[in-house]
Amino acid sequence: MKKKAPKYVQLAEWIKEKISEEGLERGEKFYTEHSLTQMYCVSRQTVRKAINLLIKEQVLESRQGSGTYISSPMHIKKRSSKIIGVIVTYFNEYIFPSIINGIESVISSNGYNMQLASTRNDVENEARALRSMLDSGVDAFIIEPTKSALPNANKNLYDEISNKDIPLIFLNSYYPEMDFPHVALDDVRAGYLAVKHLIDNGHKKIALCLKSDDIQGHLRYKGAIAAANDSNIAISVENVLWFTTEDIKYFEEDSNRMIRYLKGCTALFCYNDQIAAKVIKILGEKGYNLPEDCSLISIDDEKQAVACSPALTTIAHPKELLGIEISESIFRLIAGEKCDNVLFEPELIIRNSVKEYNK
Structure with missing residues (x-):
């Protein structure tokens, strides 16, 4: 017959469960001996023995003149929420x-x-x-x-x-x-492939339309510039349109801005298919014939890419x-x-x- 664990050992296990249930973290002050005696209806001697056991196990630590704290490193894991x-x-x-x-x-x-x-x-x-x-x-x-x-x-x-x-x-x-x-x-590589494809198709004056408040825009810009540099092509700052999340809803209203950044370019690399679809609409309304007047490439290969006219050449996102x-x-x-x-x-x-x- 299995011998029952001493009372202080049982109390130590109950304390571990409480630490876990309450999600107590390293460095937090723990209950006083008096509080524990009342919570578990045991003697102060039993509480002290349980605390000493938990100190040895590095679950708790005693700080002279201050009290008992959850130890560091913390060995009790919070109960899984799944x-x-x-x-x-x-x-x-x-x-x-x-x-x-x-x-x-x-x-x-x-x-x-x-x-x-x-x-x-x-x-x-x-x-x-x-x-x-x-x-x-x-x-x-x-x-x-x-x-x-x-x-x-x-x-x-x-x-x-x-x-x-x-x-x-x-x-x-x-x-x-x-x-x-x-x-x-790999956004750097995606930007590189997109602009390299434009260059391979004879385009030397290329505009970029990229998002400034998300790091993907900066990484795609890095890749685009690398592709241009490798082919000894310069992408002018005058042809790089940066936009923010808040700008997207005004894209079509501010259509002249897009036309200004496209000036002198035969191709455009867009941040993603969502933006490219807006650009296609803007350019169509301005009398552009795509892709004859301007070639377009983007990133994501989303459903819009196929629905656009012309259908978008794009870099696939793994989704x-x-x-x-x-x-x-x-x-x-x-x-x-x-x-x-x-x-x-x-x-x-x-x-x-x-x-x-x-x-």
């Missing part, structure tokens, strides 16, 4: 439904649920989503950064995630100052495959394994929007 917090900029449009389908397929097959939030690329929305998920006790985070090219407005919340050792992986981009892994399209990869990565992090950054190799999809330029 929930992964997923924060994306958008979730019901463009490439995002496919990404989320990939994420959900892996999360559900591992017996977890997904808590989903959209920021609409707004830092205040991101802060609310982070705070809500931290308070609800999600096990891990998959996050598409908001305005990733700008200084991180929610660094305090990301620091809290880091200090609590909650696994986190970035989707599509990353905050340069944050030390979390990311899974994304659902990316969602699957990032979910598998988050479970490796949950298991305590190390995860490196993953960059998907871009693929050029040739359609009708790029015409060979022979002049």
Whole structure:
């Protein structure tokens, strides 16, 4: 017959459960001996023996004249919620439904649920989503950064995630100052392939239309400039139109701006298919005949790319495959394994929007 554990050992186990249930973190002050005697209806001697045992196990630490604290390193893990917090900029449009389908397929097959939030690329929305998920006790985070090219407005919340050792992986981009892994399209390579394709088709005067508040725009610019440099072609700053998230809704209203940046160019590289579709509409209304008057290439290979006239030559985004990869990565992090950054190799999809330029 198995001998029953001494009372103080049982109490030590109860205390561990309480630390876990309340999500107490390293450095937090723990209950006093008097409080514990009342909570568990045991003697002070039993409490002291249980605390001494937990100090030996490095669960608690005693600070003379101050009290008892949760120890560092922390050996008690918070009880699993079986929930992964997923924060994306958008979730019901463009490439995002496919990404989320990939994420959900892996999360559900591992017996977890997904808590989903959209920021609409707004830092205040991101802060609310982070705070809500931290308070609800999600096990891990998959996050598409908001305005990733700008200084991180929610660094305090990301620091809290880091200090609590909650696994986190970035989707599509990353905050340069944050030390979390990311899974994304290789945006530098994508920008390179896009502009190289234009150059290979005889275009030497190329305009760029790129997003300034997300780091993907800067990486795609880097790739575009590298392709031009490798071919001894200069892309003038006068032909580089930078726009923000807030500018998108005014794109068609401010159509003359696009025409100014296109001046003298025979081809245009757009940030993504969504923007390229708007540009096609603007140019059509201004009397341009595409691709004869201006060749066009973009990134993502979204449904709009085929629906456009002309159909867009574009760089494919991995979409659902990316969602699957990032979910598998988050479970490796949950298991305590190390995860490196993953960059998907871009693929050029040739359609009708790029015409060979022979002049």
